[in-house]
Amino acid sequence: MTIKETLGWASEELKSSCERPLFEAELLLAYHLHKERIYLHSHENDVVENIEIFKSLIARRASHEPYEYIVGKTSFYDIELFVKQVVLIPRPETELLIDEVSSIIEKEHITSIAEIGIGSGAISIVLARKFPSLKIIATDISIDALNVAKKNIETFGLTDRITLKQTNLLESVDAQVQLVVSNPPYIARDALLESNVIDYEPHTALFGGERGDELLKQIITQVKQKNIPYLACEMGYDQKASMELFLTQVGVQYTKFYDDLAGLDRGFITKF
Numbered sequence: 001m002t003i004k005e006t007l008g009w010a011s012e013e014l015k016s017s018c019e020r021p022l023f024e025a026e027l028l029l030a031y032h033l034h035k036e037r038i039y040l041h042s043h044e045n046d047v048v049e050n051i052e053i054f055k056s057l058i059a060r061r062a063s064h065e066p067y068e069y070i071v072g073k074t075s076f077y078d079i080e081l082f083v084k085q086v087v088l089i090p091r092p093e094t095e096l097l098i099d100e101v102s103s104i105i106e107k108e109h110i111t112s113i114a115e116i117g118i119g120s121g122a123i124s125i126v127l128a129r130k131f132p133s134l135k136i137i138a139t140d141i142s143i144d145a146l147n148v149a150k151k152n153i154e155t156f157g158l159t160d161r162i163t164l165k166q167t168n169l170l171e172s173v174d175a176q177v178q179l180v181v182s183n184p185p186y187i188a189r190d191a192l193l194e195s196n197v198i199d200y201e202p203h204t205a206l207f208g209g210e211r212g213d214e215l216l217k218q219i220i221t222q223v224k225q226k227n228i229p230y231l232a233c234e235m236g237y238d239q240k241a242s243m244e245l246f247l248t249q250v251g252v253q254y255t256k257f258y259d260d261l262a263g264l265d266r267g268f269i270t271k272f
Contacts (some may be wrong), residue, residue: 001051003029004044010058017062024067028142031071039090049153072266079153086144089123091261094183094234097267098126100233100258101181104269105131108178108230114139116169116182116219121149123181128161136162137173145180170222179230180223184215213242224250224272231272 001009010025016026027032030037032054048054060070067072068089074081077098083089101123104110111133116125118138128134140146147165153162165172169192170180216235220243223231240257245254253271260266 183234
């Protein structure tokens with residue numbers, strides 16, 4: 001088949017699984033051919049080599065497997081990260097968390113932080129690149145996730161700035177840090193999720209307990225116990241009231257909640 005014929009076939013195959021089937025067909029074909037998308041339109045009569053391999057990519061996407069896992073990479077903030085199914089695909093909403101944390105780092109001249117649940121390494125890597133004097137201890141309970149983070153950290157030459165540790169939350173972290181940042185699992189156990197999320201992304205990175213806020217409360221409690229001044233967390237859109245009440249009960253100097261681009265509650269920054 002030619003490129004034009006292949007794209008027509010692929011977009012039909014993806015109609016039920018993608019909002020923009022032609023666009024995603026183009027992305028996958030460009031990936032398959034190791035070309036830019038613009039190449040497809042200027043060479044539409046070229047024959048597609050190894051068409052069966054491309055068809056297998058389309059079959060995966062038609063089964064709702066996320067594009068990022070198929071190609072093994074994702075764009076986040078100003079970088080490209082290696083990803084696989086053992087880590088959550090970084091979301092644009094988490095870029096807002098980074099911006100909130102960056103403001104605190106600048107204002108308070110913070111030089112040491114910890115990240116709980118590093119996953120792909122997205123948050124720690126972006127912050128380390130933004131602040132050259134920043135030292136980070138990053139934890140994750142999953143050794144598979146830590147291996148993905150390690151690969152990304154090495155790619156950006158940050159192994160001397162980001163220390164990885166396999167542990168639950170901050171349990172094995174003894175070093176004193178000034179701020180903790182986390183995008184933890186915060187979805188309720190019975191939440192209905194789309195197939196591309198529930199069938200492919202790691203459940204340990206999605207679900208925060210029966211109600212969804214249990215892990216967030218554990219993080220708040222542990223950070224206060226360790227006498228760490230600042231905590232910045234992403235949260236569910238429906239968890240502001242729960243977090244506000246719990247933070248008041250725990251006792252904090254102040255808490256700031258922030259919205260995502262859709263105007264939904266998405267996270268908080270608190271000072272103990």
